[in-house]
Amino acid sequence: MSKSQEWPSWEVFTQNKNGEAHEHAGNVHAPDAEIALMNARDVYGRRQEAVNIWVVPSTAITASTPEDVGSFFDPANDKMYRWPNYFKTPDGIKQI
């Protein structure tokens, strides 16, 4: 059988609780978005794990590569002032 006969892959993201961010759950294979959505619901939501689901064609995902690690993420590590606990507050002051 030729491989072109197989269904493409979709990445599934589930929102587990209202208000939370969507999280990657895995993938499903489906011929189109509607079926992908139904499949994702049946595969990744069997135990009420999800209140909302996204499906995205797997080919549409571009990921940073491990080689990018240095240039992508290290430049953030000398900017500790982005973290609130970088700033010492004078004693006796609360609520900030």
Next chain:
Amino acid sequence: MTQQEALFNYSLRLGDNALVLAQRLCEWCGHGPVLEEDIAMSNMGLDLIGQSRGFYSYAALVEGKDRTEDDLAFLRNEREFFNRCMVEQPNYDFAATMMRSFLYGCLSYLQFRALTKSTDNTIAGLAEKSLKEVTYHVRHSSDWVIRLGDGTDESHQKAQTALDELWHFTNELFEMDESDEVLIKAGIACDLAALRNEWNAMIDEVLLKATLIKPSESGYQSKGGMKGMHTEHLGHLLSEMQFLPRAYPDAKW
């Protein structure tokens, strides 16, 4: 007929429809056309087993003879089962299975939607839960009827054959008897005849998208499932399903 008898019959019938269809869907488990679809059919099967348990338990309660959901499911013969003949039809292929789920699912959807307004609180509650499940079954099966109908020549052919074959069991979906009449008067049951136009509209919309042709109304139409008159298929389904409780009458499982 007393209202109690009517209510027992009515709940039992809803239980039978759900269980027999669930049993058919169980036959697919492990043999689906693709893993995702296997999971989907199991999901629908699980919903239906749940529905049958709900309606059987209520029937048993209404009857008041200490029978359990399992007594009702496993210890009645085919002439004492009151499901519509459509749901006992064999799976044949994926097209026939989806078409059956679609045709029956649309009726189920309309019926449960009406029953959410039942004056009987238990029926209304069971209907509300079932309605959510069946809404999904209709969505799933219509999506597939459309894809198979408007897919390849081969799938179109198979979907049309499935529709033609199952059409012989559609008239019966709307049959009613004295139990219905008694309960309709009391506001407990719904009038199936009143749902037929909407059912037709639901079917037409999907068949159009599926490029399938609705069969004519003439030709054989089954009747009498609700009176225990079935096709030859039900006996085999039950003998398989009921084997253990029948072979070991004293056993608890």
Next chain:
Amino acid sequence: MENQLTAEEITKREMEFDAKIAKGIVVEPKDWMPDRYRKQLLRMMSQHAHSEVVGMLPEGNWLTRAPSLMRKAVLLAKIQDEAGHGLYIYSAAETLGTDRAEMIDQLLSGHAKYSSIFNYPTLNWADMGAIGWLVDGAAIVNQTVLAKCSYGPYSRAMVRICKEENFHNKQGYQIMAYLMKGTKEQQEMAQDAMNRFWWPSLMMFGPHDTNSPNSGDLMKWKVKLQTNDDLRQRFIDRTVPQAEAIGLKIPDPDLKWNPQTRHYDFGEINWEEFNNVIKGNGPCNRLRMKQRRDAHENGAWVRSAALAYAEKHGK
């Protein structure tokens, strides 16, 4: 990428990789990894996924004959979970660059293996109990360890799966417990299932450590974290008391508690049978493959219909 690297560079990368693993850093799909690591993982993961899917068949054999509505629902949910497990693991394995269709082709053409336990027939209802309790019990012992393995997607799939497995194990044990409390015929059913499934369950952990050719590398790379024999022992230690609690006999005359080692001693596994089943000569090897092939072939027109529709409608 790899073929552009010189042998020297590869050695250097391999050393870095080993050091990374030793530090407990998790490997992700796009990270560089030794060819053998990728191959071994793919072999293990696809075998694991195939086992979940083929494993649906022996239990599916009793689904339409489950003796109560509750048991039918539980069994259907359980088998459905196994389909889900297969899917999670295929999904994780695809991150290694081989897609599911290819893995399934390898299974159906007989080139890929699956757990030999599923080549035994299910002959009475108690087998549903024995499978959930013993087979899923053995799987849990394996999978709890795999959840800590070095490959991110596999370990995450295992975490998800482990959450679902306890239900499988408990429902199986409950089936057995009910049967043992039941009629004489039911008790015989349960013991019969125990007799047939005990030894094959022990075989699920694979050959003796001394006969396990791939173990060295797999342990070094933390794809495997404990040896076959250690896992087998752990399974026996936790299962024997469960059997005794409901009055089931373990079909092993040599089985006894050893107060020195604080483990159970047990008899020798029939390795000839094990090797035979793996080679394809178990009671159900041919049936299982036929069932899977039929499902796949009978589903081909459905899969292409859906693709044709998607193409027509630009989905």
